[in-house]
Amino acid sequence: MQFQLEDIHPLTDFQRNAKAHLARVNKTGRAEVLTVNGKAEAVLVGRRSYEKIMAAMEELETLKSINRGLEEMDAGKTVSASAVHQKLRKL
Incomplete structure (x- = not known):
């Protein structure tokens, strides 16, 4: 699975804007990569x-x-x- 640059976000941004991230992954069906110190740490997918x-x-x-x-x-x-x-x- 390849990720687009716009699908990579810092974990801190997710923490501040969780509802927006959830809405985006559910609307687009694309996963988001959450990073810590620039390294991928988690992948967020919609239901x-x-x-x-x-x-x-x-x-x-x-x-x-x-x-x-x-x-x-x-x-x-x-x-x-x-x-x-x-x-x-x-x-």
Whole structure:
């Protein structure tokens, strides 16, 4: 993710004008980088952007789990459903 120069602000400016910063990130959908002594320390995102990020993260985790399962199948590390059913019937 690249930030535009106008999206970089000192933390002290955010502290003085928090409502304006929140309104801007919610209106534009762009994140802001908050700096301390000229170094990036935090990123401010609006609620909708955050929800999109979290949904994307959840989707990524699901895809990673599916991929792990497929890799385990390819490596022969799985048990067939019929074998599981046979073991359960014996219990």
